[in-house]
Amino acid sequence: MASPDSTGDREKVVSKLPGWLRQDLKVRTAQLGVEIQTAVEQGINDWCDLASAPTAVDTSGADPFSTWLPPGQWELFRTTAADRRVSLIQGLAQAVQLWLQKNPAPAVKRPEHPRRVIVCNQKGGVGKTAVAAGTGEAMAEDPNTLYPVRVSKHFAALLEGQDHGSAADPIGIGELPGLGLRVLLVDFDPQCHLTQQLGHKPLPMDGDSLTKHMAGEPVGELRDLIVPIEEDRFGDRLHLLPSCNDAFLLDVKLAGVRAREAALERALAPIEPLFDVILVDCPPSLGLSMDAAVYYGRRRDNEPSGSSGALTVVQAEDSSADAYTLLTTQIEDLRHDLAIEIDYLGIVVNHYDARRGFIATSSLQAWMDIKDPRVVGVIGDLKEQKEAVRVKRPLLAYAPKSDQAVAMRALAREIS
Structure with missing residues (x-):
């Protein structure tokens, strides 16, 4: 399901993802400093460009998941999923998994000298x-695990793939690797x-x-x-x-x-x-x-x-x-x-x-x-x-x- 964003440049999408995959997505985007909505957008684009659907993902126990996508992308995704005879939940899981595969976890940055x-x-x-x-x-x-950290509320909102937070109250709790x-x-x-x-x-x-x-x-x-x-x-x-x-x-x-x-x-x-x-x-x-x-x-x-x-x-x-x-x-x-x-x-x-x-x-x-x-x-x-x-x-x-x-x-x- 998609609904217009009040800013007019994105629309809210509501679907489902299995908990383990959503957690992997949260960790990886935090590791790479990427917004969740950007990762999902890239994953869906890459998934739609494939010649056929990749290997099925276990979606048992999938929970509600929402994010913001460019206008029209969700409709293209729905059409592609129908052509491939996969459910929207399965297609979204495959798209997220594809993004994770294309964006591996970065190596820990170690100082040249202790x-x-x-x-x-x-x-x-x-x-x-x-x-x-x-x-x-x-x-x-x-x-490879997220922990609560005191960060700006703007950054915390980006980590969650939500709106941009409030500059008036800049300190909040985000989750970082x-x-x-x-x-x-x-x-x-x-x-x-x-x-x-x-x-x-x-x-x-x-x-x-x-x-x-x-x-x-x-x-x-x-x-x-x-x-x-x-x-x-x-x-x-x-x-x-x-x-x-x-x-x-x-x-x-x-x-x-x-x-x-x-x-x-x-x-x-x-x-x-x-x-x-x-x-x-x-x-x-x-x-x-x-x-x-x-x-x-x-x-x-x-x-x-x-x-x-x-x-x-x-x-x-x-x-x-x-x-x-x-x-x-x-x-x-x-x-x-x-x-x-x-x-x-x-x-x-x-x-x-x-x-x-x-x-x-x-x-x-x-x-x-x-x-x-x-x-x-x-x-x-x-x-x-x-x-x-x-x-x-x-x-x-x-x-x-x-x-x-x-x-x-x-x-x-x-x-x-």
Whole structure:
């Protein structure tokens, strides 16, 4: 059935598609950045141009499906289907399947060199660990599955093949494929929060550790310490380098190490080729270990700006602003002293709750007023993150549709 569109350039078409085929269509159009209505239009054109109908598609359990097509195309399709003695539902399914075959899923875009993101702030308790974990989880989700992401309502409408949304209310929830990147989360904090929150135990003090590799005292290969985060949605793409309490001694050990600023880079260099993104959950410190982390996140030769760098996590309150000033001072000193380029990837305002009144809202506005680096994410102070920590599961596996998970996916795309 077809009815005129109010704009006069397309008509609404109502038919049926089996659920699995409709889902494949949604995923593929999202992967390719194509409107659903455009994909269906192209599929019908190609199907009508065939000499005969292709192999039948299983349409059992087909559900209502609607989209918008150019005027007259549906009537041509109906005539062609009648000539081929196939039902409109079967013909539409064949047309969609044909489009899917002609437009395969794109390969995951992998960076030429592994991106290095240091998640930092010298103030404790701002949620660096939660942001590091959530961002890494979002980067590693399945590229052939759709997940809710905070996007513009215009884009969300296009993903659904609907009208063009409202510019007056620009933020909505759309569904996008996972990024499918190979991610390593590095727990660089001696408190081991990231390690424990993801369900693993800290490395034993009498064994091998990242600290020992940085201090030039390795016991074995660093790659042997890496453990997978075993959740189906991440496949084999999300891994963790656990921490060890010996990291409390790292600043003392680094004091006697040659070129100590490069100690973290030397330690991680052998495993970099295994990953697309390495996120380092930094300690709340301004010591030598933080110098090593900042140096690791510097822009390397031939690396595009904004690929690697510092992601700063703050809260909407005054003490975070004081800590931010101390951190940026340290980064700028290193930039000047070592003649290196360090990119600021952005500011994440975490644990935000507007119900806290003027202090929260005015602080958020103050962060928003900083244009370089800009705010790239605002994460609400909600219960799902605390629950995920309690049960020792990744947030995006425990509560994949929660507001925090949706915001983490948006953040991952902002800095990708």
